[in-house]
Amino acid sequence: MEDKLKTLGEAASLIASGSSISIGGFTSQRHPTALLRKLIKDGVRDLIIYCHSAGSDVDLLIGAGSVKRVEGAYQADGVFTPISPNWRRFVEAGRIHFEDYSNASMMARFAAGAMGLPFMPVKSMLGSDLMERWGFSSEERKVDPEAAPAKVHKMECPFTGQQLALVPAIKTDFCLLHVQKASPQGLLRIEGQEFLDVQQAMASRCVIATCEEVVKDEELRRNPELNRIPHFAVDAVVHLPFGAHPHSVHNAYDYDPEHLMEFSRASKDDASFDRYLERYVFGPDSHEEYLELIGGEARMRALRARSGLGYNPELARRGGDR
Amino acid sequence: MRAASTTELMAVAAAREIADGEIVFAGTGLPMLGAMLAQRTHAPNMTLLFEAGAIDPRMLHLPMSVGDSRTLVGVAQAAGLFEVFNYILQSGRVEVGFLGGAQIDRYGNINSTAVGDYHHPDVRFPGSGGSADVATLSGRTVIMAPHERRRLPERVDYLTSPGWLEGGESRVRAGILTGGPSALVTTMGVIRYREASHEPYLDSFHPGTTPEAVREETGFPLDISDSTETLAPAPEELEILRRVVDPEGIFIKP
Structure with a gap:
């Protein structure tokens, strides 16, 4: 079978400006953040992002000016950042296009794309402005080949008469994931919650996975019930330990509260966020240099997950008390 | 023992909304x-769910969020959004859902979306997340x-x-x-x-305030x-809340 191992640079070079992408993970968890930093560094722009509960993954891209449009449900880093600051700033200033759904309706849209269906019915959105208010109109959608012709369509079930909302399928150019284990052939294992990674991957034309560990294919096949995404659905694998930092990876390391708070503070305006990008995105020449910059071995040790728990129970989680 | 703070009063009031054995989102x-x-006091048999998969x-x-690895300790299943939203919430198994919001x-x-004009808001919030889903599909909600x-x-x-939309039967309609x-x-x-009309009424006011003061601070x-x-x-x-649930003082300030 084909070896799909690539360097970070090779994988990032697959993604052109204007592409539609989805990003694996959930709020502050298991995002392919090193790959996102590389996209920004390479100057990729005008991305169309489909997400559910995003956090400082999408917010990093927004703050870097790499995003044209977001269709999603939620932008926050949990207790660290109750509203993603760049998201808030860019929407309030009219600098980004957006469309609001709920998490379950975005889940249904990805699932439809993954199953080869044009839409999915959901019971959510009824009675809500998610149904009534559209981020971009039917007219705008007509001239945008990437946008579904309608945000949502209300219908009565032909069998029961029940009212339902139909939401359009998503098919993305790229799905970017970070997982615990991958084989060189692209078989992916996810530990902990899978979030919506499987549906996002299967709803994409090209899946790029960064991983904590590259494991031989035959070894992953010894416990096939733990594997989540088949090799033929994956196009590139990048070995990138700590590739999700400052986000967490179950069983590997925790989120970095100090960095997430620094990100949040830096996002207050363009000048301050440019300084953040200069330091953490454009400054380091490689992922290894980035890891040195954030504190190297000592910091990584402080974030390491404790075996049996999947996170670090000793982690200082309140701002500034490291 | 130090008197209960407002945050502690709210947490305790929320816990009391859960009955033992219920499925809680x-x-x-x-x-x-x-x-x-609630799980550590009167409702040891409740089932807790988080939309990210726990x-x-x-x-x-x-x-720190519903996707945190801390939600996986002792968990029955580590699943994902697909399972939780489809098989548990949309199928009607959730008995009570807890929600917050910027305006109620x-x-x-x-x-939880925007204050002011939707396209050019005064303040933009995170968005629904699972809130619209939980509000629509749970047996009841506590906000x-x-x-x-x-x-x-x-x-x-x-x-x-x-919620009850415009009151009366508007939700069903x-x-x-x-x-x-x-x-x-x-x-x-x-x-x-209230039953049928779904008009709001004050059931209880916290110690230190009065019903009139509550009404004065309410826009409806x-x-x-x-x-x-x-x-x-x-x-x-209070003891369990302070020493067991939040000893790090993430919400409960010592």
């Missing part, structure tokens, strides 16, 4: 505190919010998550056949909704005629 923040407290955890540490209106409709007049308007600027808000737990008291008409003082937290509840 909780969002980030105070609802987690309430759910973890099904029935026995948490040791407070999560007269009929318990929630805005938690700071009690300020501007946050409790007659009508939300953007209706993210449906919109095609939502089940559920609806049962309580709004605020920093000042607990508001509930509030019937205060049936209100009594919120039952103070038991020392045992």
Whole structure:
């Protein structure tokens, strides 16, 4: 079978400006953040992002000016950042296009794309402005080949008469994931919650996975019930330990509260966020240099997950008390 | 023992909304505190769910979000959004859902999207997340919010998550056949909704305030005629909240 191992640079070079992408993970968890930093560094722009509960993954891209449009449900880093600051700033200033759904309706849209269906019915959105208010109109959608012709369509079930909302399928150019284990052939294992990674991957034309560990294919096949995404659905694998930092990876390391708070503070305006990008995105020449910059071995040790728990129970989680 | 803070009063009030044996859907923040407290006091047989995929955890540490690895300790299943939203929530198995929001209106409709014009908002919030789904599909919902007049308007600027919509039968007419808000737990008291009309009334006011003060801070008409003082937290509840649920002081300030 084909070896799909690539360097970070090779994988990032697959993604052109204007592409539609989805990003694996959930709020502050298991995002392919090193790959996102590389996209920004390479100057990729005008991305169309489909997400559910995003956090400082999408917010990093927004703050870097790499995003044209977001269709999603939620932008926050949990207790660290109750509203993603760049998201808030860019929407309030009219600098980004957006469309609001709920998490379950975005889940249904990805699932439809993954199953080869044009839409999915959901019971959510009824009675809500998610149904009534559209981020971009039917007219705008007509001239945008990437946008579904309608945000949502209300219908009565032909069998029961029940009212339902139909939401359009998503098919993305790229799905970017970070997982615990991958084989060189692209078989992916996810530990902990899978979030919506499987549906996002299967709803994409090209899946790029960064991983904590590259494991031989035959070894992953010894416990096939733990594997989540088949090799033929994956196009590139990048070995990138700590590739999700400052986000967490179950069983590997925790989120970095100090960095997430620094990100949040830096996002207050363009000048301050440019300084953040200069330091953490454009400054380091490689992922290894980035890891040195954030504190190297000592910091990584402080974030390491404790075996049996999947996170670090000793982690200082309140701002500034490291 | 130090008297209960407002946050602690709210967490205890939230916990009391959970009956033993119920299936509970909780969002980030105070609802987690309430759910973890209920599990350690009167509701040891409740099942807690988080939309990111944790099904029935026995948490040791407070999560910072619903996707946190801390939600996986002692968990029955580590699944994902597909399983939790489809098989558990949309199928009608969730008995009570906990929600927050930036604005809550007269009929318990929630805005967690935007204040001001939708396209050019004065303040933009995170968006629905699972809120609209939980509000639509749970057996009942408990909403938690700071009690300020501007946050409790007659009508939300953007209706993210449906409550009783315009009162009366409007929720059913919109095609939502089940559920609806049962309580709004605020920093000042607990508001509930009348049968049939779904008009709000003050059920209890927290120690240190008065029904009149609560009504004054509320942006919609509030019937205060049936209100009594919120039952103070038991020392045992406060002890568990402070020492077991949130010893790091993430929400509960020492």
